[in-house]
Amino acid sequence: GAGVSQSPRYKVAKRGQDVALRCDPISGHVSLFWYQQALGQGPEFLTYFQNEAQLDKSGLPSDRFFAERPEGSVSTLKIQRTQQEDSAVYLCASSLGYSNQPQHFGDGTRLSIL
Amino acid sequence: GESVGLHLPTLSVQEGDNSIINCAYSNSASDYFIWYKQESGKGPQFIIDIRSNMDKRQGQRVTVLLNKTVKHLSLQIAATQPGDSAVYFCAERSREGGGADGLTFGKGTHLIIQP
Numbered sequence: 001g002a003g004v005s006q007s008p009r010y011k012v013a014k015r016g017q018d019v020a021l022r023c024d025p026i027s028g029h030v031s032l033f034w035y036q037q038a039l040g041q042g043p044e045f046l047t048y049f050q051n052e053a054q055l056d057k058s059g060l061p062s063d064r065f066f067a068e069r070p071e072g073s074v075s076t077l078k079i080q081r082t083q084q085e086d087s088a089v090y091l092c093a094s095s096l097g098y099s100n101q102p103q104h105f106g107d108g109t110r111l112s113i114l
Numbered sequence: 115g116e117s118v119g120l121h122l123p124t125l126s127v128q129e130g131d132n133s134i135i136n137c138a139y140s141n142s143a144s145d146y147f148i149w150y151k152q153e154s155g156k157g158p159q160f161i162i163d164i165r166s167n168m169d170k171r172q173g174q175r176v177t178v179l180l181n182k183t184v185k186h187l188s189l190q191i192a193a194t195q196p197g198d199s200a201v202y203f204c205a206e207r208s209r210e211g212g213g214a215d216g217l218t219f220g221k222g223t224h225l226i227i228q229p
Contacts, residue, residue, distance in 0.1 A: 004157070031215060033215070033216060033217075035216075035217075040221075041221060041222075042203050042205075042219030042220050042221050042222055043158065043203075043217075043219050044219070045216030045217060045218070047216075048215060048216050056215075056216060059216065091157050091158070093157075093158075095215075100145075100146050100163070100165055102148055102160045102163050103148070103160075103215075103217065104160060105150075105157035105158045105159070105160075106157050107155070107156050107157045108156075108157050
């Protein structure tokens, strides 16, 4: 079956522009996560949804970052007024949502801010 | 906050040998651990997981060991193959304080398989 799908795979934006990154989770997965991965580092948690409810956004680095999942399936991570330090790979993961179920990751969106 | 760390950033092994990747964690409230494999340009790929009420779990060619006394996690890969070359991350989840299911990752170990 299809895995987690993210688009675009690559995004280049000028500093100050807004960007939107999309995640299509595995069908039937209740939980959805966003992570940020800097070069040479492990992923860092940004935010978590259970269905359409955003239960944790403690990892979002600033109020320029906003995530939504209005129908409990596809999710969008939006970054407003991008800055160079936002350059990273943004990973989306989904899981069944039951206790102790592994998160399955997409291949990410590599964001470069010029 | 507390985070997962790895002892060795790079590990080089001969093809066919066994490899062991180690990970130390500091959050005693963590109850679930996962090993991921990440190849260049791809997302982390699930390898194996283990709950805190277990000390060993085996998969196909992989074994994860959990020692809660010393807060240590290891991944053993048997008979390594060229396709095992990748960066390996351990990750932990803590629901301390009713927190989220977000994982905390270490920095990763780069496993290199020598022909």
